Amino acid sequence: MGYPHPSHAKEQPVLSKYFGDAGARTVEGWVKRGGYEGLKQALGLTRDQVIEVVKASGLRGRGGAGFPTGLKWSFMPKEVTKPHYLVCNADESEPGTFKDREIIRWTPQQLIEGCAIAAHAIGAERIYIYIRGEFTAEYKILTAAVEDGYKNGALGGNVFGSGRRIDVVLHRGAGAYICGEETAMMNSIEGKRGNPRIKPPFPAQAGLWASPTTINNVETLAAVPHILVRGAEWYKGLCLSNPKSTGTKLFSVCGHVQRPGNYEVVMGTPMRDLIFDMCGGMRPGRALKAVIPGGSSVPIMTVAEVEDCAMDYEGIVAKGSMLGSGGMIVMDDSTDIVYQVMRLARFYAHESCAQCTQCREGTAWTTKILERILAGAGKAEDLALLLDLADNMTGKTICVLSDSCAAPVVSAIKKFRGEFDAYLNRMKRPVMVAV
Amino acid sequence: MSGNPGAGPAHAAVQHEESYQPVFVGPVKARLEALFPLYPTRQSCLLPALWMVQEERGWISPRAIGEVAQVLGLTPAFVKGVVTFYTMYHTHPVGRHFIQVCTTSPCNICGAEDVVKAFLQHTGCGELGATSKDGRFTVIEVECLGACGFATPVLIDDDFIEGVTPERVPGILQGYK
Numbered sequence: 095m096g097y098p099h100p101s102h103a104k105e106q107p108v109l110s111k112y113f114g115d116a117g118a119r120t121v122e123g124w125v126k127r128g129g130y131e132g133l134k135q136a137l138g139l140t141r142d143q144v145i146e147v148v149k150a151s152g153l154r155g156r157g158g159a160g161f162p163t164g165l166k167w168s169f170m171p172k173e174v175t176k177p178h179y180l181v182c183n184a185d186e187s188e189p190g191t192f193k194d195r196e197i198i199r200w201t202p203q204q205l206i207e208g209c210a211i212a213a214h215a216i217g218a219e220r221i222y223i224y225i226r227g228e229f230t231a232e233y234k235i236l237t238a239a240v241e242d243g244y245k246n247g248a249l250g251g252n253v254f255g256s257g258r259r260i261d262v263v264l265h266r267g268a269g270a271y272i273c274g275e276e277t278a279m280m281n282s283i284e285g286k287r288g289n290p291r292i293k294p295p296f297p298a299q300a301g302l303w304a305s306p307t308t309i310n311n312v313e314t315l316a317a318v319p320h321i322l323v324r325g326a327e328w329y330k331g332l333c334l335s336n337p338k339s340t341g342t343k344l345f346s347v348c349g350h351v352q353r354p355g356n357y358e359v360v361m362g363t364p365m366r367d368l369i370f371d372m373c374g375g376m377r378p379g380r381a382l383k384a385v386i387p388g389g390s391s392v393p394i395m396t397v398a399e400v401e402d403c404a405m406d407y408e409g410i411v412a413k414g415s416m417l418g419s420g421g422m423i424v425m426d427d428s429t430d431i432v433y434q435v436m437r438l439a440r441f442y443a444h445e446s447c448a449q450c451t452q453c454r455e456g457t458a459w460t461t462k463i464l465e466r467i468l469a470g471a472g473k474a475e476d477l478a479l480l481l482d483l484a485d486n487m488t489g490k491t492i493c494v495l496s497d498s499c500a501a502p503v504v505s506a507i508k509k510f511r512g513e514f515d516a517y518l519n520r521m522k523r524p525v526m527v528a529v
Numbered sequence: 530m531s532g533n534p535g536a537g538p539a540h541a542a543v544q545h546e547e548s549y550q551p552v553f554v555g556p557v558k559a560r561l562e563a564l565f566p567l568y569p570t571r572q573s574c575l576l577p578a579l580w581m582v583q584e585e586r587g588w589i590s591p592r593a594i595g596e597v598a599q600v601l602g603l604t605p606a607f608v609k610g611v612v613t614f615y616t617m618y619h620t621h622p623v624g625r626h627f628i629q630v631c632t633t634s635p636c637n638i639c640g641a642e643d644v645v646k647a648f649l650q651h652t653g654c655g656e657l658g659a660t661s662k663d664g665r666f667t668v669i670e671v672e673c674l675g676a677c678g679f680a681t682p683v684l685i686d687d688d689f690i691e692g693v694t695p696e697r698v699p700g701i702l703q704g705y706k
């Protein structure tokens with residue numbers, strides 16, 4: 095539901111059904127609302143059976159990449175010769191994205207239940223939930239929820255009488271966007287700088303402490319209990335467009351809409367419906383200018399591209415962008431695209447872990463050149479230079495943070511060229527001071 | 530990664546270092562040791578240990594880095610490398626209340642830079658990263674706080690405040706003496 099707004103008729107609240115309901119935070123409260131049925135059922139199934147259900151549901155990772163969840167779990171070794179680990183990615187720091195925070199703060203038991211089912215499916219006894227350091231209130235809520243889970247048999251040495259051991263450890267980050275990248279997160283848990291690792295080896299072979307590890311996003315894991323209870327067929331049926339995109343998705347909508355917030359809709363819902371019906375459209379007297387639909391790392395979309403876009407993995411790609419994390423940044427005609435693209439480039443420059451030259455230098459130079467343009471000191475060749483830099487930053491580094499900086503820059507130059515030209519031709523007053 | 534801005538008065542740092550008392554004694558030590566069984570290596574307790582230091586002392590001094598290194602069996606150089614990687618650890622003393630305002634694009638288009646200006650003005654800090662003369666406040670800009678639908682979110686110490694506007698700033702500050 096569109097927390098903090100009441101649910102809209104075009105929404106399909108599954109994960110978000112109890113947002114705003116603090117009573118759902120305890121094991122008792124969660125059970126009263128139908129919770130922990132999924133975990134109890136899963137404990138009666140074999141590892142492979144659970145994986146098959148999740149595979150059949152079509153669930154794909156909600157952290158950004160959209161990788162099929164059941165398939166990811168099936169990569170974990172069948173024999174447990176070393177400890178297996180599950181890592182829950184609660185580092186949510188992608189600009190525009192604020193859905194995981196809402197799942198944690200209202201329904202921590204939903205997340206713990208999903209984690210426990212995943213742990214069972216991959217043969218893990220221990221789960222690390224990595225929560226970003228800035229989520230202070232959520233950390234307290236989750237700490238209390240885990241303690242309550244131990245007290246009420248949802249965690250510990252004999253989960254709901256099954257004889258199965260499942261433990262949860264909360265690990266707090268300390269301010270670093272890059273720790274949301276899965277291998278950087280593992281280094282961070284190991285007590286190191288959060289530098290992404292070169293792959294292979296992949297986490298399922300050698301992850302945390304070189305043990306087989308699976309890492310999933312909060313929203314991905316929170317969907318799992320519902321799939322077990324209501325079945326793969328039900329989940330697969332939640333689909334309005336491409337059958338490869340199933341289920342519901344939480345879209346975090348922010349920026350210039352009347353009602354920003356989280357909206358849970360069936361995959362394939364028209365983007366127009368979300369922006370203009372559910373979120374109430376633009377502020378009075380303003381018109382839509384651009385949308386960045388999947389967190390700041392994806393290409394920017396024009397009004398024409400938004401017009402008949404179906405919101406699922408394939409539908410947004412067909413309109414020149416990506417679904418990403420589902421963090422949607424809506425910009426009206428008061429927005430200076432060049433300035434906001436500079437702010438995003440600055441974000442990536444600040445967050446680069448600096449291991450790769452293309453990324454360390456590329457993000458810094460991209461920012462500097464954009465600042466120069468905004469200061470009215472741009473040079474005729476600057477756009478070509480930015481595109482050239484972006485080319486060197488794409489597909490050439492250890493992780494995709496570098497590509498993520500290039501995507502908004504390249505797409506903005508392509509789709510909003512006139513705004514850059516206005517600064518370059520001195521038709522627009524500088525908004526920054528030259529350095 | 531940039532370290533923390535906000536170098537406080539240098540004499541405060543020196544005083545702190547001369548009279549350094551270990552952090553990991555008594556209940557704090559017990560809290561750290563309770564974490565050891567949760568991880569297969571001691572090193573994995575580094576981030577939690579650094580959080581404990583910052584909770585106890587307000588910042589992570591060179592002497593504290595040395596102490597953490599010793600307790601976890603690491604080198605001070607390694608610990609320092611980790612401390613400086615993460616932006617939430619303070620490597621200098623900061624004001625009694627540490628104010629972090631998100632100014633990344635989603636909040637930026639909703640007026641976040643005006644919120645920063647209001648904080649700088651009403652705290653008397655004047656500029657980003659500086660501590661107010663009375664030692665009460667330090668204000669910094671931060672990147673996305675993960676609450677973009679509630680622009681502008683501000684983190685004051687451990688309090689996460691949503692929907693801050695310039696008009697609300699004086700009232701909010703009254704709660705932080």
Ligand SMILES: Cc1cc2nc3c(=O)[nH]c(=O)nc-3n(C[C@H](O)[C@H](O)[C@H](O)COP(=O)(O)O)c2cc1C
Binds near residue numbers: 183187275315
């Ligand atoms: C720079 C960078 C930052 C990322 N940040 C996050 C994040 O904050 N949360 C998240 O779930 N995934 C993040 N990811 C994606 C993870 O690496 C990983 O793909 C994801 O957690 C897998 O979970 P899923 O399959 O359930 O989506 C990030 C990736 C990159 C490259």
Ligand code: SF4
Binds near residue numbers: 446491495
């Ligand atoms: S691409 Fe950037 S963030 Fe990713 S590993 Fe390389 S330097 Fe670090």
Ligand code: FES
Binds near residue numbers: 632672
């Ligand atoms: S951009 Fe400000 S909280 Fe995300």
